[in-house]
Amino acid sequence: MKKITLLPVAFAMSVMFAACSSTPTTTSQLEQARSDFSAAQGNPSVASNAPLEFKAASDALDRANAAAAKKDSLDEIDKLAYIAKQKIATAQEAAKAKQAESDVANAARQRDEIRLEARTAEANQARASADRARTQAEQAKADADAARMQAEAAANSARDEQSKNAALQQQLADLQAKQTDRGIVITLNDVLFNVDRAELSAEGMRTAQKVADVLMQEPQSVVLVEGFTDSTGTSSHNLELSQRRAESVRAALSGLGVPPGKIATRGYGEAYPVASNADAGSRQLNRRVEIVLSQNGAPIANRR
Known part of the structure; x- marks a missing residue:
């Protein structure tokens, strides 16, 4: 106002x-x-x-x-x-x-x-x-x-x-693998090779494929391929044949994708038999290749 x-x-x-x-x-x-x-x-x-x-x-x-x-x-x-x-x-x-x-x-x-x-x-x-x-x-x-x-x-x-x-x-299980103190052992019988030869047969290659599939799933494992013969023949021949068969398996696994650097081989000839060599059946059991897989990358112990 x-x-x-x-x-x-x-x-x-x-x-x-x-x-x-x-x-x-x-x-x-x-x-x-x-x-x-x-x-x-x-x-x-x-x-x-x-x-x-x-x-x-x-x-x-x-x-x-x-x-x-x-x-x-x-x-x-x-x-x-x-x-x-x-x-x-x-x-x-x-x-x-x-x-x-x-x-x-x-x-x-x-x-x-x-x-x-x-x-x-x-x-x-x-x-x-x-x-x-x-x-x-x-x-x-x-x-x-x-x-x-x-x-x-x-x-x-x-x-x-x-x-x-x-x-x-x-x-x-299909490969009849066994757990031993040296590792898992897969045995390839003599029938997978031609007679007195180191080359794998067709059945042998199929088995090698199964082994390769297993090895590819175990990248930490190392592999030792061991070859064995029966007592027939000279010791030098048997030792040389067992080594060639081990090398043949190694080559097959390598060709199937397993790194060759993780596969070692050793031939034992007629040493370490699993049967008596007294008959044909026993000698066939001794003619074999064993694939040893280490556990968790541990070294494989020597045979005793």
């Missing part, structure tokens, strides 16, 4: 009367009223918060000043001055009340703003907590999915390994 600035008419009139007559009459009550009015006029809150009351106070003071200018009786002047003082006081109190109401309203508004800010902060914090919880839940789900996938992969790997081991054991 626009500030109302009032110049008491009494002052203007007193100036006019001063120019044409003697000094107007005044009293302490009137002086006090003028002082109170001046103080109220200097307070912007009075004019803005109590404009009607301030206008009534100004009019009352004008009437008191007019009475003084006309040199009315002191009682009349004091009465009008008293009324002016009361209206001035009323304007001041009304202004204070309005200001108090405004202050209360401002305080309430500020309180509401603070509460709103607090609720907003709480909502933001709750939203942030929810976001963190959602992120943690998503991470936990991702971790669980990863763990499940790892477990499934491990289970699949274990099943594959079990299947591989089962297949390997079946292959070894």
